Amino acid sequence: MADAIPRSPTKPELFADCVFLFRSGRVHYYDDADAAAAAVADDTTAVAVDTSTNESGYISFTLRPPWKVSYLDLHWPYGIPESPNLVLLRIASARMNHRFGAPDLFVYTFGPSSPPPSVRRLPACTEMTQDLACGRMFLKVDTNLGILCRGGDPNNYVVADLVVSWKERSFPDEHDFTTNPPEMFAALCTFSSKKGHWTTKEMLAPQPHGQGQFPYLWYCDRVVPFAGRFLCWVDFYSGIVFCDFSDEDSPVLHCTPVPGNQKISDKRLIERYCPESFRNVSVSQGMIRFVNIDNDWQDLQTSDRAIxxxxxxxxxxxxxxxIQHKINLDDLWADCGHKDLDLPAPLMPELPVLSKNDLDVLCCVLREDRFSGRTWIIHVDLKQLSFVICVLHNNEQIVCQRDAIDNKEHNNFLPLVPWLRCDIPRYLNQPQGN
Incomplete structure (x- = not known):
């Protein structure tokens, strides 16, 4: 079991209220447990953790200003969005049997009602979907997992996985779904911090508002908590499934299509083509918001490109x-010359993230080359058609064989993985116990 962290009195460090957290954690190794404890002794975000296979370590966060990338530090973590004072971590190690079970799930809690930070390992879940064509265990797919803090209480939360499919016996393999789409079902697996165990429920998939049947090629790209009441499973191409947890014992599903009139082909729905690179859904000032950046991956019928x-x-x-904002990319670059920003050329914005507190600001990434060129993180004021921030990205991910990787290429690297907006700094800025 990991030892408690020895704390030394230090002057509190102040951070920006909101940071952008990279989804995959950084791994640090030490000679022994004492060295690991010493490394995090003065870190106000650090907390001891033990896995189901009796491996011990510490979880901490490296927090950067919002024009840089922040990181989750320790072994095997995968961060899952995103409640105001909770982070859901998915941790897997080589000793775990991934064929017959899901990786460990942890809830990292921080906030004025729970100083210092704490972590809880959730009990194992062995439930499987019943009779659905996907036929899988719950909690196996990272992008399907979400956490909801209820009523602002960090000790009252729900962790959930949603699987949507058709009944396995409903149709033979040669059935043509395009002419006769199947009836879709939703299987919900939920952990309640109050009950302390997992429960499952199966129901009909919700009918989209005014849009006929539930799409049979629906796929979950990410999960977003909303209003202390909803978890929202988002398909960037098809629509959003809302689960209302007002009554925890009887959750209710709703569905609404994503905006826009673009017809998405079945080929694109199946092969996906990284929709997170040009679309996103987030919550800003109490509203669900959807952003789309026109690019060459979307089979557009026009040469116009807009955000x-x-x-x-x-x-x-x-x-x-x-629609709140629609700006032409050519107009943006005409008003904000790329040379003034020390950019080689007008570049296509990617990985859009809407600001939590400012309805007019959008954070994006600019790439000189899709894999090895320089990368910039920008903040765009969509109302004023101006760049608020443009900063060259420096990759701080840890790699095993650093000598085998070109340093320049490594420093520029930023994978097409959407970031998590995280409020950890806002709570660290508050005095302990207040």
Missing amino acids: TVWNLMMTGNCWSWE
């Missing part, structure tokens, strides 16, 4: 998307 941001307006049972 469009919609807000989801929810009035009773009436849900609709309203």
